[in-house]
Amino acid sequence: MDLVVWLVILGIANSATALFKLSTPEIIKQDGYPVETHEIITSDGYEITFFRIPTSPKFEVDNKTKPVVLAVHGFISSSDVWILSGPDNSLAYNLADAGFDVWLSNARGNSYGLKNNKILFGRLSPRFWDFSWNEIANIDLPAQIDYILEKTGQPALHYIGHSQGTTSYCALLSDQPEYNEKILTGSLLSPVVFMDNMDSPFAPLLPLIGNAPAISALIGNFEFLPQTNFLALFGSVACREKSITNAICSNVIFLAAGFDPGNLNYTLVPKITATHPAGSSTGQFLHYIQNYISGGFNHYDYGFIKNRLKYGSKDPPAYNLSNIKVPTSLYYGNNDYLSSQIDVQRLASELSNVREVHEIDVPTWNHFDFVWAINVKEKVNIPVLNSLASFIDQQNN
């Protein structure tokens, strides 16, 4: 059969299977919380949709001015990450219940950022995918922060990041220190900044990709691990809660980021596979590999010719972490392949205003446990809430 016909059939089938997954606002509504949908268009044309939980159904009367918090998801993830654990155990809802005005960020290239009004053929064009987390940090985040501050009339907000959300926090504040004024505190869950002590079984393979310019060039500027409805459908069948294959799905989810699904809330597995991976660019992945290899926290390495044009130097410059002045808390686990204790301590030593370095007291704690563990409320959400509350108390006194 003709290729075009196949593509049309695939397209229809893919759309049909969209029935098997819900979007962030659909999930929030189902969980009984109010939700708002907001959209920004970045200076370079990306149309990004993100969400707000303005209050909690637990309040009869709401306070007028509430502290604003922005939660920023990780690599190949999205705003969905913060709500999958349900109303009792998700950080986003716990924050809303504690009186915060909660905003859930999204990055270009994930399932809520797949349009660009300046690029012909949009996401089908390699130009669309010509970015790394540097652009997420330096363009998408400040656009969302400015938008939120304007909407809420507040001068500054609290920032919570997971994984790439911590990388982009550090990149933004290093490159645009004026954002120190707009962020009250930073809570970094599983910080991924320095990476050379990363303990993933895949780590030895990474230099092969990063060191071969030909391979980098070949895989540069494409969509990387997009969300597909097929996968969502497959997950909803194969990974359903009471299936034998649920355990396999869980192991696959944890393979790359810390291999011990022991803490996982297994009920979540079909919800995770329905929403993740949520899409990214190959540039984000390559940027991480570059930093893993170099051992630094550097801007994107385009190769020495383009580096000269972009940066005026052969090598990409380091992000200047000493520009970060926001009081920052670091939370790490001991079985996290992507965020090792040594690297977190190095980050702490390079930041000038660390509030606390918090080790999660579960030896098997890994990268995704920060959002999906069965005891995430006790081990992460409550410590984060307490830390924010103590900061707010200090300010009020």
Ligand SMILES: *[C@@H]1O[C@H](CO)[C@@H](O)[C@H](O)[C@H]1NC(C)=O
């Ligand atoms: C596990 O996930 C389900 C589904 O989202 C949720 O309803 C439940 O509260 C979670 N349990 C815990 C202990 O996190």
Ligand SMILES: *[C@@H]1O[C@H](CO)[C@@H](O)[C@H](O)[C@H]1NC(C)=O
């Ligand atoms: C409203 O403000 C009071 C006093 O500042 C505080 O105790 C309470 O927790 C706040 N409630 C909400 C919903 O933020």
Ligand SMILES: *[C@@H]1O[C@H](CO)[C@@H](O)[C@H](O)[C@H]1NC(C)=O
């Ligand atoms: C980094 O920023 C600090 C100020 O925050 C400045 O003193 C220092 O010169 C900068 N370093 C570089 C290499 O630009």
